[in-house]
Each structure stands twice: as structure tokens, then as C-alpha cells.
Amino acid sequence: MISVEEQLKSMKQQMISKGYKSTIQREATMRVLLEHERDHMSAEDVYMRVKTRFPEIGLATVYRTLELLTELHLVEKMNFGDGVARFDLRSEDHEHMHHHMICSICGEVEEIQDDWLSELEQRVKREYGFNVSDHRLDFIGTFSSCKHGDCHRHRENAS
Amino acid sequence: MISVEEQLKSMKQQMISKGYKSTIQREATMRVLLEHERDHMSAEDVYMRVKTRFPEIGLATVYRTLELLTELHLVEKMNFGDGVARFDLRSEDHEHMHHHMICSICGEVEEIQDDWLSELEQRVKREYGFNVSDHRLDFIGTFSSCKHGDCHRHRENAS
């Protein structure tokens, strides 16, 4: 695990090397993302969190920063079908996008960190002549625990 | 292959059996979907197509109908991350949601009709105690043909 400061430095460098400027607003936004690595925050969520530390920031700036970071492949932009885009840091040890389990009882989104798709990607290439650069795999269903009343979300929130 | 009329009849029956009414607006919408089975139309697309035959229909009705059909599992609602929901008929020979290849050059969306995920769904169940009821698998990348200038989309449109 690399420290937050180091990760931040590396992200800033990537920004600068691509010709973008490093600003305090962008830094504040990245810091929030680093501190909520796997929270699936919406742009609004990120905005509110950044705002507690940097109250004069504008919503549009957060949107533009998230867009930029997505372009640089530093964050991933997700869509769970509820009309809001969600964002997570894309850590260097996970090149590919991870998979999700979305609970239809409690709405909780949990991640699968492994990459289960390498084989299928080769198959896509063989059978369809399609070169995969990224993927998105979501499972919709229910956690056994949720079905039995011991809801997953409650357990998480309790911690 | 079943005829459009027969499919329509079956869809109407499913509607009625669940306590919903069969109206001409719903029928017109279903007819458009049947005639564009794999076109990944947005609600607006569907609306415009229905409107040519049934000009007095309202956009909200199309939205509500698509929502209802999704609820009945007769259509699937998709999200390719461009901010618009897209809809396709869910034909009876394909219970599960099919997979997609999304070309980052031409934007074309092509389908994979097989189900490649049964194994992985069992694995999710085993390893995470998560019961999958549906899934979503999209590959992002490029068709070899597109990379070589002979764009996929052009070939499709020419037909």
C-alpha cells in the first residue's frame, strides 16, 4: 500500500505530464477520492465532501475534475442504472475495472476485486475480432444474508 | 421465429394477466419494439417511431410503457454510460440479458447472444453468498475492422 501523499503526487504528475494544470481544487477532489477509495460516490457526494474542506469550490469544477480523471484513467465512472454516475479511484494494482454485485433488497454495491474475464476477452477476440480494452460486469441479485433479514447494508453501516 | 402478431398477443396477455390494461398506445409501442428487436433505442427514439403511426401519443406514455415492460421482463433497460437509457425486447429464447461489445471508434453496440456467465454466477454464489438474478456484461474496445478503416458502423448502415 502506498501512502495517500505518494499517490496524490503520482496523480498530479500524470496530470502535468499530459499538459493539465495541478490546482488546489483538483488536489482537494483527489484527496477525497483517495480517502473513499471504494465508496461509489456520485459527483454530488464528492462535491459535498470536498466542500467541507474547501467551501468555495463549485459543483462544476468537481464535475470537470472527475471527467478529467476519468479521461486519465485514474478514476472509473460507473452507472448502476439509477440515473447518477458514480466514481471510484482506479488503483494501480487493478488495471481493469472490477466487478460488482448489486443487491436488489438493500441496494448495496459490493466489489469483486479479481479479474474473472481474461478468458472471455480472448474468446471475444477470437470469435468476433473485437479487441477488449475495458469491461464492465455487474451481477444483480440478493445476498443470502439480506434475504434472511440480516441485511448486508446494516452490517456495513454498523462498522 | 414467431410472427410479430403472435408475439404481440402473448405480450398483451402477460400484461392483462398481471392486472394491467391493454391499450392502443401500449400496443403501438410494443409493435415498434418488435420491429426493432436489437436496435438499442432510447426512449426518445421509440417515441419518435411510435409517433409516426400514432401522432397523438405523449412522451410520458412511452416512458411509462417502457417502464412497465421492463417490470414485466419483456424488455431490458440498458445503460451504456452516455446518459440515456436504452431499450430492447427480451425475446423468450434468451431469458438472461445478453452481452455487449461497444466499439470506442464508431460507437456501435453489437450483441453476444450466448450466456457466458453461468459458471461465474455459481462462483459468486459460492464465494460471496450472492444469488444472481440478472447480470450485465459489456466489453469496451475496438473491432479489428474499425481499426483498419473499414468501419463496422458503415457496413451496418449500408445494409
Place this chain on the structure above:
DNA sequence: ATGTTTAATTAGAATGATTATAATTTAATA
């Protein structure tokens, strides 16, 4: 057939997420 009941439709307004605009500020570089 007709009337009754209740859901569905219409048109238009409202909402909510996201993007664009114009004026101002700031980071990077000379």
C-alpha cells in the same frame, strides 16, 4: 348494450443530473 369503476393517457410543468457561458482568477513558464 350501458354504466361504473379504476387505471391509463395527455399536455405541460417540475425535477434532477449534468454541461455550457462569461467574467475572473490562477498556474506554469519565460
Place this chain on the structure above:
DNA sequence: TATTAAATTATAATCATTCTAATTAAACAT
């Protein structure tokens, strides 16, 4: 330190989708 282009701010605009109130039409019983 001055210059220049990009970034930010605040606000307005846009786009997809949903809601609302009034009206219409399906389904069913009489």
C-alpha cells in the same frame, strides 16, 4: 514579475426523466 492560456466561479441552460391535474378509455358487472 509579466505573460498567456487554462481553470474556476456563479449562474443559466440543457437534457432526460418523472410528476400532476384533468380527461379519456378498458374491463367488468349489470
